[in-house]
Amino acid sequence: MHETALTLNTTELLAIPALPLLAALLAGLFGWALKEKLTHWICCLGVIGSAILSIDVFMQVQAGASFYGNYWTWMLSDQFVVPVGMMIDRLTAIMMVTVTIVSACVHVYTIGYMHGDPGYTRFFSYISAFTFSMLVLVMGNNFFTLFFGWEAVGLFSYLLIGFWFKRESANFAALKAFIVNRVGDFGFAIGILAVWYYFGTVDYHEVFRMVPDFVTQHVSLHFMGWEVTAITFMCLALFIGAMGKSAQVPLHVWLPDSMEGPTPISALIHAATMVTAGVFMVARLSPMFEFSETALATVTVVGAITAWMCATIGLVQNDIKRVIAYSTCSQLGYMFVACGVSAYSAGIFHLMTHAYFKALLFLAAGSVIHGMMAKQDIRIMGQLRRFMPVTYITMLIGALALAGLPPFAGYWSKDLIIEAAAVRGMGWSSELAYWCVLTGVFMTAFYTFRMFFLTFHNSDRVPAKIKAHVHESPKVITVPLLILSVGAIGAGFWGVSVGLTEAEVIHGYFANSIFVLEAHNPLLTLEAAETNHTLGFFTHYGPLLLALGGIGLAWFMYFRETAMPAKLAASFPRVHDFLLNKWYWDELFDKLFVRPARCLGTMLWQKGDLDMIDKGMIHGGIVDSIKSGAARMRAMQTGMVYHYAFAMVIGVFGFLTYLLLKA
């Protein structure tokens, strides 16, 4: 792969991140002069240009081209060298295309959605800069470029969540998102330190080349009686970073709150691109993760728990965006399960399909919110299909894709993940993961269609004041919805046709860009099982049946027997409250970390700095002793000349003695 004859054009590659960056700088620095129209033209053209180039690069990569090269040195000190460069292969290419296409749709959509907002140009500057950062994240060729992009997307996520800075809740959500992400970054940073320490380089190629040898040396770390192998340590530390960015339990708490931001960024950042960075990272680092069973098991279990738990929370939420947000957490869990069971290409496949249908769902929800005068509560919606037909149809497509019904995109990728988890056989972790993702399918279908029916069908509960205003959104909003619908339908077929469902390394799409040990490869097992017809009926059709069951139940509860949900909630109040309050994670963290940290800070300041050091040590100890000492010294200063003369003589004698002895 490295020695491919075809090399991509450097200028073209550089232009892909440079165009959005340039647009962002222009919009950010000169937005006040460019005014709205020129700003959105610049940003949209920048990102669309970047998307077209990405597609071109993708085609070339498809034909066997690749790129690897460094541009400049970022840091250099002794042995420590950090270059800045790019590595373009099939994994990168698919990410680039996904990111830029979704971003382009969101840019166009924003023209309609943010129309008239006082921060219009600022918003465009942020989302273009975000696109640049995300491209750096996926295109970089070493851990530091990854980290740079990682932190930069975090920054723009923070700025965009707090975009409406007048809202206290938005500011709080932004702060929370940044700090929780930083907890993940703490792990990530340690992972990078360890990688550099053990391999002496941060370059992907070199690290990946050294891993197999390194593993055979059985280097391990000891800490308080624990022993972990170095490779496990590195993978787990890096995975903590992935958990933060990709909102995995227990670092998922920021994602639902991030819905305080404007809807276009919920679609772009908190559904389609940034939050999937963790999945990308694990897939990119597959040559490392593959060599640590512990790390793989951890990824699987964390993903499985997130997938299941967030699905349960999604069942009862009433905010249209929060339902989708919890579904995002849950679907990210699916992707991690895929990576954990070594079905990386299934994970990336789901990442891609999810990007289209989830962005579609969010943008459709945004269209609903736009029509509903910024109301997001599904309890006051209903029968909206009469007013917003395009939104209705596109949302239905998105919902079917999310629920996992053929032929929509979600079906192909999610089904593959579940089957891979079923056949992987890595002990209890993959067992647990299988049941989590399987039952998750039922819940996913249920909550998606609960939201769908409550919004577009059911009884008409829209308050009269808003009703007069409800309307279908303008073309700049509906056209991106239609484009994404195409993705939500077609991405699955497309993925199957290029070989995303086939085993990596052997003959699948990713070829050498993803590494899987042959003993792990569940896709290989699946292929064998399919040719031998040994895959059970339930493994094969179970997910589909469960999805249909979930939709059916939602139909029954929210379409037919509409009084039932309230009764059900009343008969199980504890369960309902537990889910409605999101398993009380926020309360737990508040008690466990936030309050203690503040108490500790206050205590160290008041007791430590002020009482102990200032009053105790300095005033009590030093100042007082100086005072009492000075009092005694004062007594010596009698004012009598012969006292002084005597002291002088003693001093001179002392000094002379010293000099004599020395000589």
Place this chain on the structure above:
Amino acid sequence: MDLHNVLDFPILSLSIFLPSLGALFIWLFVRGDDAVRWSALAVSVATFLVTLPLALQFDTTTAHMQFEEFHRWIPAFNINYQLGVDGISMPFILLTSLLTVICIISAWECIRTRVKEYMLAFLVLETTLIGVFSALDAVLFYFFWEAMLIPMYLIIGVWGGKNRVYATIKFFLYTLAGSVLMLVALLAMYFKAGHTFSMLDFMDYPFDFTWQFWIWIAFFIAFAVKVPMWPVHTWLPDAHTEAPTAGSVILAGILLKMGAYGFLRFSLPMLPDASQYFVPFVVALSLIAIIYISLVAMMQQDMKRLIAYSSIAHMGFVTLGTFMFTQPAVEGAIIGMISHGFVAAALFLCVGVMYDRLHTREIADYGGVVNVMPVFAAVMMVFCMANVALPGASAFIGEIMVLIGTFDASSVAQAQLGMVSSKWIAIGAATSVVLSACYTLWMYKRVIMGDLTKDTVKGMPDMNMREFGYFVPLIMLVVWLGLYPLPVLDVMHESVAHLIAQATTSKLDAAAALAQHMPVQQLAVH
């Protein structure tokens, strides 16, 4: 003598004395506040231009002192006027001359009383600071080190806030107590090393362990107060809070670096064995600075106090990196100091901008500033993110290099740490990733974000061109150093490599050999 400096022009002397000569001129001949402001600015800009050749003509291929000057000063005690810079000290001289310009611009409108004296104090301060960083004679160094206290004392004491007297005395006593011990240490070295005050001689002379031990402690107290390190840090928040804006800028930007510079210039190369011996001690204090102080910073109600505490936390990284004896760590520490010179200075300037409008530093008195000062909010965001050490900002380079160098500490440092692997120390220090975000962004949220609810805030006008003007170069420097630190790293590579060689080479064998060759002197001492 430096080959590059073909004319043998005494650039260092000129850099040191130009500000003072300018001050003298202003004192004698300039009348009227505005004339004083402009002429002070002219002097500081001229000084900055004079220091530029130090960077432009710097020879990065050698660890030797450059731009050296040597004159006999007090021959009776072998005290000389000896100057020179290497890759460790040169960046600080430029930082000083740059920040002084910014300080003078920042004081343009907010200082209305005794303008002339204020400007004079800053120019004299500049002389002493550049002097500290270029002196190669210990007495000369000590002279500048102590002389620095006087203008700083006046700046806080005369133009400071309500509680300025308390803060000034605290500042003065702390630093003076420290420096007295330094004087004792210098005298001890003078007698031990054979009646020389040359710092280069001190580096070469093989002190035995007992001498190193006691001298190291004396130096440590002097430097630790300046850095400041826990538990002798409590003067800093008070001094910062009470100092006028420019005073805080120079205090955070330069004065704190003198302590760490002292470690790099005195403790490590002159007393390598003691420095190694005390590694666990310094590491423990540095970690306390990073974690304990960050938690304290989080709970501050006063913006300046918060940034002061954040400075102490960041200096914790500097002291940690200094005592790891690896090239990335030491270079990271130096970059960290330069970066902190920009970032902390800028943050104090930000508070100053708000203070000039509302005359309060309490976080609770603000809220929703972004509504009335959007440009300012954006500028402050940049520096807050730099303070959080986001990649792309200069602080990231410093912190990540210190962490890299700590995780992979030199065998010498690791040997001292014993059971505790330096990896765990790096992990402990890395908690700053989370903590710095907590205190910085929480403050930003409370001060800048939110709706306009307070009438006083409603009346705040956005920055004027003068204010905007001094932030622009700082932003450019922070980003430049964050994305392309190579030129600065290049400058220090050779010097730092040399320093590490000095710090990791024990002097004890040579000391023992010396003791054997000179039995007479040994007897005499007994």
